[in-house]
Amino acid sequence: MKIKQFYFTVLIAVSVACAQAQDNLVNSLKANQSDSSKAKFKFTEVINLENTSIKNQGSSGTCWSYSANSFLESEMIRAGKKPVDISEIYTARCAYIEKGKNYVRMHGAVSLGDGGELHDVINMYRKYGALPKEVYSGLNYGTTKNQFAEMSAIMEGILKAVVQNPNGKLTANWLTAYTATIDAYLGKVPETFTYQGKTYTPQTFAQQVVGINPDDYVEFSSFTDYPYYKKFTLLVPDNWAFDQVYNLQLDDVTSTIDNALKAGYSVAWATDVSEKNFSWKNGVAYVPEIPFEEMTDQQKSVMFDGPKPEMKITPEIRQKAFDNYSTTDDHGMHIVGLAKDQNGREYYIVKNSWGPSNDYKGYLYVTKEFVRYKTTAFLLNKGGIPTAIRQKTGI
Numbered sequence: 511m512k513i514k515q516f517y518f519t520v521l522i523a524v525s526v527a528c529a530q531a532q533d534n535l536v537n538s539l540k541a542n543q544s545d546s547s548k549a550k551f552k553f554t555e556v557i558n559l560e561n562t563s564i565k566n567q568g569s570s571g572t573c574w575s576y577s578a579n580s581f582l583e584s585e586m587i588r589a590g591k592k593p594v595d596i597s598e599i600y601t602a603r604c605a606y607i608e609k610g611k612n613y614v615r616m617h618g619a620v621s622l623g624d625g626g627e628l629h630d631v632i633n634m635y636r637k638y639g640a641l642p643k644e645v646y647s648g649l650n651y652g653t654t655k656n657q658f659a660e661m662s663a664i665m666e667g668i669l670k671a672v673v674q675n676p677n678g679k680l681t682a683n684w685l686t687a688y689t690a691t692i693d694a695y696l697g698k699v700p701e702t703f704t705y706q707g708k709t710y711t712p713q714t715f716a717q718q719v720v721g722i723n724p725d726d727y728v729e730f731s732s733f734t735d736y737p738y739y740k741k742f743t744l745l746v747p748d749n750w751a752f753d754q755v756y757n758l759q760l761d762d763v764t765s766t767i768d769n770a771l772k773a774g775y776s777v778a779w780a781t782d783v784s785e786k787n788f789s790w791k792n793g794v795a796y797v798p799e800i801p802f803e804e805m806t807d808q809q810k811s812v813m814f815d816g817p818k819p820e821m822k823i824t825p826e827i828r829q830k831a832f833d834n835y836s837t838t839d840d841h842g843m844h845i846v847g848l849a850k851d852q853n854g855r856e857y858y859i860v861k862n863s864w865g866p867s868n869d870y871k872g873y874l875y876v877t878k879e880f881v882r883y884k885t886t887a888f889l890l891n892k893g894g895i896p897t898a899i900r901q902k903t904g905i
Contacts, residue, residue: 512574514552516870521771523740526794527684527830529868532581535891536697539592540587546792547789547791547792547793547794547814547815547816547869548590548751548792548869548870549552549853550814550815550816550864551560551570551735551794551816551817551851551875552852553847553849553850553851553875554850554851555847555849555857555858555859556847556848556849557771557848557859558846558847558849558859559581559588559771559774559775559776559847559848560584560587560588560752561580561584561587561776561844561846561861562583562584562593562834562863563595563596563638563748564586564863564866564872565580565598565861565865566655566863566864566865567598567656567658567861567863567864568653568655568657568660569655569656569657569658569834570602570603570624570655570656570657570660571623571624571625571658572599572624572656572658572676572841573599573625573841573843573863574626574627574628574630574648574748574780574838574842575598575599575602575605575630575631575893576598576842576863577599577628577778577780577842577843577844577863578628578630578631578632578778578842578889579597579601579818580597580634580778580844580861580863581628581631581632581776581778581844581889582596582631582720582722583595583596584721584776584844584846584892585722585776586721586722586773586902587862588774588800589722591721592609593642594640594719594720595642595644596641596642596643596720597640597641597642597643597647597648598643598648599644599646599647599649599656599696599864600638600640600641600648600699600712601630601631601634601635601638601640601867602624602626602648602696603646603648603692603696603699604631604637604638605626605632605634605689605835606692606888607689607692608633608634608637609626609630609750609751610665610669610685610688611623611685611752612751613669613750614669614672614680614684615619616829617673618673618812619668620750621747621748621750621816621846622662622665622669623662623665623666623694623766623897624658624662624747624750625747625748625750626728626750626753627744627746627748627749627753627780627887627888628729628778628780628842628887628888628889629727629755630751631654631748632724632727632780632796632889633724633753634752635716635720635722635724635777636724636776637711638712638713638841639711639712639714639716640712640715640716640720641700641703641712641715642705644705645700645703645705645717646696646699646700647697648696648697649697650693650695650697651692651694651695651728653721654744657747661696664690664691665691665692666688668684668688668691669688670690671779672684673681677812689805690785691697699712703715704775705719712795716812718833718885726892727889727890727891727892728756728889728890728891728892728895729753729755729756729888729889730754730755730756730757730758730762730766730821730831730888730889730890731755731757731886731887731888732757732758732760732762732763732825732828733757733823733829733832733883734826734829735826736757737757737760737905738757738758738842738902739752739756739757739899739902740756740757740903741755741756741757742754742755742757744886745847746839746886747839747899748839753813755887758899758903759825759873760824760825760831760882762899763881763882763885763888764822764878764881764882765892765896766894766895766899767845767858767881767888767890767895768881768890769895769896770843770890770891770894770895771847771848771858771894773893773894773895775846775894776826776844776846776890777844777845777861777888777889777890777892778800778842778843778845778889778890779842779843779844779845779881779885779888780839780841780842780886780887780888781840781841781842781843781881781884781885781886782796782837782838782839782841782884782886783840783841784838784840784882785802786802786810786813787802787813788879788880789813789814790862790864790868790874791847791868791869792814792868792869792874793868793869793870793872793873793875794814794857794874794875795875795876796817796818796820796876796877796878796879796880797820797821797877797879797880797883798813798818798819799818799819799820799821801821807809817851817852817853819842820855820877820879820881821879821883823879823882823883827883827886828882831883831884832886837883837884837885837886843858843861843862844860845858845859845863845888846859846860846873847862849858849875850877851859851875855877855879856877857875857876857880858875858876858877858878859873859875859877860874860876861873862874892905
């Protein structure tokens with residue numbers, strides 16, 4: 511998921527996803543946010559599924575890994591297991607290796623950077639297993655939080671040098687050099703390690719401790735230019751693996767999420783957070799009835815001063831926003847519940863990975879119209895999918 515370029519400046523022109531410049535993003539989002547918003551919203555929880563602690567991805571574009579691993583931790587809880595603090599950076603490290611291979615095979619004709627998609631976590635789990643964060647923190651370069659700009663610049667330099675090789679024919683050494691750079695910053699992967707008195711490899715840890723089945727997870731989106739209930743390739747820059755997702759009709763998006771939550775399944779969610787109607791500080795996202803660019807200064811000043819009327823999102827409105835870049839593939843988060851405001855409007859309770867730095871200590875409330883409008887993809891356990899959708903898709 512990729513944040514629009516005007517939110518931050520980085521050392522290199524890479525395809526950096528989510529919140530690599532999280533601090534700059536958060537600051538930029540404060541301009542239209544009211545300090546008194548929380549007092550004007552009265553939320554009543556309807557569903558609040560158990561989830562693990564709020565994390566902080568720091569200055570790294572790894573929201574896809576944080577959100578989908580948070581989702582897997584909740585899957586452990588749902589299955590009656592004690593959740594593990596899964597290493598998000600181990601997952602990211604594995605994806606960077608695969609992304610580098612893909613970049614070279616494609617002669618550089620795909621994006622680089624930290625970005626990824628929700629399915630990357632499932633794919634890396636399947637191929638590389640998992641590690642607990644206490645074994646692999648990814649902080650091998652003297653900081654207490656992720657700071658990936660320097661590493662990303664070097665990774666990009668190596669890969670571009672490889673595909674621009676003046677000798678034409680590549681040697682096998684490039685992958686060793688590329689992997690060594692990642693290991694220098696994030697740490698080498700242990701072949702075996704001890705966790706709670708037992709010895710594991712990453713694969714056996716995934717199988718015996720985390721214990722999820724990668725085949726149980728399905729990803730969806732909704733676009734008008736593909737057949738409904740069939741798979742299509744999600745055409746966003748950070749889908750470097752060219753994975754396919756199922757195409758749902760728009761009303762199916764929220765009905766599927768609702769069905770999952772009511773059945774006890776949380777949902778990993780990819781979306782656009784670059785809109786003025788997404789307020790991280792205030793912990794609220796909705797779709798104003800009047801577009802922001804048409805608002806008066808007074809209307810802008812009270813955008814988050816309590817519930818406001820919303821625009822009704824249609825498939826055509828959603829598609830147009832994606833086609834004209836109003837909707838971009840920015841960020842991944844974790845839907846863990848459902849709530850209502852004082853007027854009865856429903857909001858999803860969403861867990862973020864920017865630390866407990868907003869009015870709701872790391873969570874936010876997102877309306878269903880926002881989800882209908884700005885979702886780029888979502889991932890869930892097959893058990894949470896409505897029977898009718900499973901029949902139509904053949905899942």
